[in-house]
Amino acid sequence: MATNIDAVADRFAKVRARTERLAAPLSAEDQVVQSMPDTSPTKWHRAHTTWFFAEFVLRADGTSGRVWDRPEYRFLYNSYYEAVGARHPRPQRGLVTRPSVAEVADYRNHVDKEMLELMAGGLDTAIAEVVELGTHHEEQHQELLLMDIKHVLSMNPAVGPAYADRPHAPAVDPGPSNWVDFAGGLADIGVDHEADGFSFDSEGPSHQVLLYPYALADRLVTAGEWIDFISDGGYQRPELWKSDGWYRAQSEGWTAPEYWRPDPDQPDAWWVHTLTGLRSVDLHEPVVHVSHYEADAFATWSGARLPTEFEWEAAAADYAVVGNVLDEQRDDFTFHPAAAGPAAGRLRQLFGDCWEWTSSAYQPYPGFSIADGAIGEYNGKFMSGQQVLRGGCVFTPPGHTRSTYRNFFHPHTRWHASGVRLATDRQ
Template sequence: MPLQSRHGSSSDLDELTLVFRSVRESSSSLVAPLSDADATVQSMPDASPAKWHLAHTSWFFETFVLAANLPHYRHFDPHYNFLFNSYYEAFGPRHARPRRGMLTRPTLEEILAYRAHVDAAIEHLLLEAPSPGIVEMIKLGCHHEQQHQELLLTDILHLFAQNPLRPVYRLGGDDSVAAAPPAASYEEFEGGIIQIGAGGLDFAFDCERPRHRVFIEPYRLSNRLVVNAEWTDFIADGGYRNPLLWLSEGWSKLCAEKWSAPLYWEERDGEFWTMTLAGLRPVNPAEPVVHVSYFEADAFARWAKGRLPSEAEWERVALNNPVEGNFLESDLLRPAAASATKSGMRQMFGDVWEWTSSAFAPYPRFRPSEGAAAEYNGKFMCGQQVLRGGSCVTPVSHIRASYRNFFPPDARWQFSGLRLAGDANEA
């Protein structure tokens, strides 16, 4: 369901109420296959338990919307502000992120009751004809929760990958896409001054604004994502053993953590297998490579005599493509091979987040959101790389061409892959 409606008539509020319900119900459905133990354990400091994701997104609505705008609102539990604040310094001290998996209590049942308490209060507030500012904060809360829906699945995959039993989270839908991807080719694009960034009054995060002009040189962009067969060739050619392909920090990380293949890949009887949300399965040569870091993507691009696109180059092409593809709603829960029958650019949206060469930095004239949401994005504009396009576990209504995701360059557990670019004058 779209999250782009503007505040105005009662029909707008009715639509927002439906959107709110849909987002909250989707989160609940994602934890349905999990036990209380599954939802409690934390597999690494960068991941969070599913139970924490459910509670934190409710804390966000409670803190940013209800406590400030609903008279006589009763907090579900005063301790939750300490337990489920993520990184908002303005709201006081909080439980340490690496120790979220120690929270055996509250139980999953209690967290679901917390969600029901918050849901009822938000719906009551929506009946009171809230101000435009409150409406925008509720929209932000919905998009914030969709971010955590994706993170919840990403973290569950990492957790289950640590279990020798290789448990199945859920069997995904059938992959009806062609078994072999189309041949990779480049499309040429003119250079010049273009505009990127979110415009208009539809919802966007503050880091997507303002819309501004960028100069780009003529360039080429691959018609599809890099696939597992190509990555296997990279491995066989010594890609993980050649320091000349790697950025210095990336090579240090490779050596320290002994990278030799994408995260979750393991070799069995001469063949690669990979852990997915549907359990362990053979690596499909035709599917896009996934769970690679920016360092790996950059090294592969250098090996392939290409480069990663800038986010401006990517967005310029994405604006001419509809937001459609393999998203969470497809229920495949893994990247799919590109259609061999479709012409032009493929997989600009969905399947895997695409690493770009762009650092996550403020756009010209950027100003963080005012008020409590000021800490949402701006404070992270250092040491992060931009990814574009969404993935197979991203809700489709959450994505637009201007969307800027960001992660540290060594992050691998996200559903991240790549598309090659090049300069237009290259042969």
């Protein structure tokens, strides 16, 4: 993969600045809370993404003296890289009150200064590729930062305070969902890492799969359609659910998507916690924050199914990568999925708004191999027990998603911005 050093340095500066903008509305108290084991404090995200460059770039270039002399940071802010050494347990990240938020800001500033000085002197291609990987890694954490703080704020007894003060305009009815047919056949899946620009290792190698004729819904499932599922007893009907999903739904008391709360004044109506505060569920917006188990149960209830990741990618190949993604500097950006535009005989909402659950397990492609060293732990070690999601979401930074991008989460998780697009077979 060829790497433009100047472009990498420019990207580094822009990505690092975006993280600080996203953290800026949060108090020091906001930034240290961990509301469940799956989330991480904002302070940890800011420190961990900095540690990545300190560990894999500033140490890797043979000039370890450049790294700020805080050896405890290697323990506190290593996420899962066993080859680097011991690390602080993930569920206890919220207990680390020191170093302070101010000290983490100093850490970021110091490492940024060292990185910019290093890049100004030129980098060899191998190190430049690690820097580029680090910027995409930080964009992943920008998305997580927003998803995690949303969960943190939802736990506040003051009815879920807002991250941002943005007005919500009622969504326009996107109209009924329609099927878009695809002929199937041999489809090219994945990327050629040597020719296709940046991609994560799990997106390749490029290979072919055989698809049978299928159709995809032209838009995401709406909140109004999900209320119909609830009203029809969707959360009380075991015949709609996979066994593991039914067990999880019953044991955790699921009756609606994450962040939904019954409206005490209106039967069958709901409120939803968003990053701009608590408000009524808008029936025309996509449903978001549902697990794979819920998505699958809804598909069964609908007489449909979830798409495979290969069907999704083959369908997306002819679409421009545009959609409702993160634009935190726009005054009318609401940090929430938007309703689909009018039907046009093509797929709508393919990129942005919600990550779309697929029926595919997160597994290696034919010919996949794990890179040497600690960097090889980036994706391959997670290829077990997780489901693939496609398309990006409203928290995904612009330019970070593509048709080959494979996100993955455990099937029971709901705090990430995941939604549903239906699929069906064609003869």
